[in-house]
Amino acid sequence: MSRPLTATIHLSTLRHNYLLAKRLHGGRVLAVVKANAYGHGAVRCASALASLVDGFAVATIEEAIQLREAGIDRPILLLEGWFEPCELVLIQQYDLWTALHSMAQIVDIEVANIHKPLTVWIKVDSGMHRLGINAGDFALAHARLLATGRIDKIVAMTHFSRADELDSQCTPQQIDRFTKAVAGLNVETSLSNSGSILAWPAAHGDWGRAGVMLYGGTSTDRVLPDWPLPVMNFDSKIIAVRELAAGEPLGYGARFHTDRPTRVGVVACGYADGYPRAVPTGTPVLVNGQRSRIIGRVSMDMLTVDLNDITGADVGSTVRLWGEGLPASEVAAAAGTIDYELFCNVKRAHQIYED
Template identity: 80%
Template sequence: MSRPLTATIRFSALQHNYKLAKRLHGGLVLAIVKANAYGHGAVLCAKALDTLADGFGVASIEEAIQLREAGIDKPILLLEGWFEPSELALIQQYNLWTAMHSVAQITDIENAKLSKPLTLWVKIDSGMHRLGMCAETFRLAYDRLRNSNKVGKIVAMTHFSRADELDSQATPQQIERFNKAVAGLDVETSLCNSGGILAWPNGHSDWGRAGVMLYGGAGTHRVLSDWPLPVMNLDSKVMAVRDLPAGEPIGYGACFYTDRPTRVGVVACGYADGYPRAAPTGTPVLINGQRSRTLGRVSMDMLMVDLNDIPNADVGSTVRLWGEGLPASEVATAASTIDYELFCNVKRARLIYED
């Protein structure tokens, strides 16, 4: 018997979420499958979306080559662009689109021996201050890129820093700065990440970039009538049961004491599997479909759960750590993190793929 921790990936939910992104955003939408599709399996997720998606987004050229060699022939955008000028040859070889974020990279293009013009996504810093050019620099870069005769289509892009904060003026300000930067220029545009697609229709433009919403992550606290479905069900089982009296400590550091006689279930999942060690007592779980909570500190390979109010729970009972019935965002909030991190950190779980 194998260890009972499984991550079941439901392609039907993934496809539903992409269609939702298209319906909300309009225009074209990239499916972002960087970081191994946020822990869900990049190649298989891309194949599941291949007939639907307008293209894919990845972080690095290694991720792009993996998709190409697996038979994905839709457009693939390198979201971080190139790191060395020599990568431009690979970008051409594998027919990739690439981002660029600095004026210094224009020299790389001007000096490159290219067989055909590049499709270039140029990053504009509209307020996040991570990567990108200011508005004035972008206009100068645009002229220089056009004069190089080595660039075909230009897509101007930006990234929202606070799209999940619906009461903040940061996103409207970023939209306004971006629109001023591209006014009058012959470019397509891309502003919206998942949060933008879900909550900021004023930012919808030629291209959206659907990331965490594809996998059922929130991206925003806005609640819609049609919401992204959880794609990953992370499940394990109770491997042991302990009956403890009141006043007994549980787990490392004795950070929790029983306040009544307590049936404690030991579950085969810990922080080495990607479950957050910071998750405190009270983090929600589902045991045989019924809501319960974690107890004490998460260990490397195990965590403990409260079985008191689930009389049918015993060794072998199913424990859902997140997924259908228990959004990963709720677990993430309890652990003071975000669902993106939970998905990306999953490891050692046996992956099961369902249509």
């Protein structure tokens, strides 16, 4: 019998979430499937979306090639562009779109052996100050790229640093800087990530980039009736039950002591599986669909839960770690992180795909 840790991926929910992104954004929307589709399985998720999407986005050329070799023929954008000039050969070979984030990369295009015009998304630094050409240099970059004669289409893109904060003035300021940078130029635009698709209509340009919202992750404080719908149910089972008297220690470091006679369920999941070690006692779980709590420290392969007051709990009972009925964002908040990280860290679980 195999270890009972499963990540069940609901592909129909994934499609629902993509269509919601399309409806909210208008125009075209890329489905972001980087980092193995945020831990959900890039090839299976891309295949499930292929008939719906306007294109995909990934972080690395290896991720793009994996999709192409799996038969995905929709447009694929490299969000970080190329890391070495030699990758321009692969960008052409696999018919990829690419971001460009520095003036030095224009030189790479000028001197490369380009046999097929490129679709280039110029990243504009509108205030994130991570990657991107300075907003004041966009017109020059645009002109230099066109002058190479090697460009099929240019899209201007930017990325928001605080789109998840509905009361922040940073996003309107970034929209304004970006709008001024591209004014008067014949380019398509892409401003919106998940948070701004959901909450900032003023940022809805020609292309949206739907990332964590596809997977039901919380990218903004805005809540809609049909979102977030979780795509992943992360579940395990109780593999042992202990009966402890009041005052007994539990787990590494003896950080938890029972304050009454306590039934303890030992669950086959730990930080080696991607469950965050940092969660404190009291972090919620669902046991047989009933809300309970983690007690004691999470260890590498196991965690322990409180079975007092849980009807019918015993060896073999299902434990939901996050998913339907228990948002990953709630677990993430207990761990001092975000649900993006929880999804990306899942490993050693049996992945089950349901349509």
